Amino acid sequence: MVADSRAKRPSQDSRRTAILEAAAQVFFEQGYAATSIDAIIERIGGSKRNIYNEFGNKEGLFTALVSESADTALSALSVGGFEGRSLNEVLLEFGRRLLEIYMSPGLIGVYRSIMPEALRFPELAKDFFDKGPGRASDRLAEVLAEARDRGEIDLDDCHAAADHFVGMFRDNLHLRVVLGLRPPPSPAEAEAAVTSAVGIFLHGIYGIDRAGRPKGR
């Protein structure tokens, strides 16, 4: 596409990111269809020509925004740091990262805005899923498979279990935040949600006592 190595004008790259930031605010709050290019330009000044020169059209801007948002938000899960720790600790850390990502304004906004456009932009929906929730589930499935190979657990379908685990972090708490019915959880609430989910995932409700610690085993 553009291979302009030298920056002639005042930082073409900062212009692009400024547009994306403004677009995020408007798209994620109003939705794709209800967002006007004028509303985006109002936030950063300048002219609509900037957007059309950089992204081609409204679709191009939206797809670039969703793709980059999903990519950067979920990259935090790719880093390791899980070696040599117990499954309980690994799941707790994984859950903390996952919840923080899911509750971040960026991913909340992507959720809100991509839903009704998924049928209109099938390739974008697939890209978002693969980069985001799909990658999270795949990554966790690897972790579970490693634990199984070490003999810690005895799971048949690691991927199905990983899906269930990921789903526990998109529960009604997450839905309320997405719908704007409550603010994102405080650190204390988040930690409580993570420990609760990990406890149930590992030991089930039969195996947890009132303090949240595993009963047997």
Add this chain to the structure above:
Amino acid sequence: MVADSRAKRPSQDSRRTAILEAAAQVFFEQGYAATSIDAIIERIGGSKRNIYNEFGNKEGLFTALVSESADTALSALSVGGFEGRSLNEVLLEFGRRLLEIYMSPGLIGVYRSIMPEALRFPELAKDFFDKGPGRASDRLAEVLAEARDRGEIDLDDCHAAADHFVGMFRDNLHLRVVLGLRPPPSPAEAEAAVTSAVGIFLHGIYGIDRAGRPKGR
């Protein structure tokens, strides 16, 4: 899909439901902002006056549609039939109903269309949540509390656990269906997802063997 063309007396009620059915198809597929009143009228014939006489404006039609869809879809959870059965059986039955509801075209469509409009229609978002996912979680929390009172389980926060359970049915499988990346699950897939989720919820991954049956206890 209008039932009878013989009756020139369309009995306001059947006209109302015909409008709502057509509106569901268009709103749920295109999204609120991208849907035009003309597109709805095209499906059932007649004049736009019908819609404006019955629902006032576009907002009124959308809110009526979302409210009634959530109400009817989730009403299946309100019926009882859980008395005198083991917790495992109750959760399996509850999960089956829940998954069927979540995968129904009606609720999938509500999901798709309400997300970006939640900030614009806060009271509608609250209404949808309370009638839908909130009620499911409340109902399950009651079931869990009854089981606790019978001494079957030992849970501190039944509502948090219920939220986690409900979340397991809005996992990546559900997300893929909402995003149009795959069709709703077959009955066999649905049953497998339910048994898997209930197994983890009750016994955790430490307590399930390869056949999906609980290991200890």
Add this chain to the structure above:
DNA sequence: CTTGACTGGTAATGTACGTTACCTTACCAG
């Protein structure tokens, strides 16, 4: 049959928006 209330169809109105044509400015080489 006449009246009245309602429905269907067409079109008008006012507005908002995506996109583009055209002008204006800033930067660069020579």
Add this chain to the structure above:
DNA sequence: CTGGTAAGGTAACGTACATTACCAGTCAAG
């Protein structure tokens, strides 16, 4: 300093849409 090139800005164009008006049928009752 000058001419050329590309980006920035202004305004227009064409369209689509929510909403309303207007007129023509159509059924119910009197």
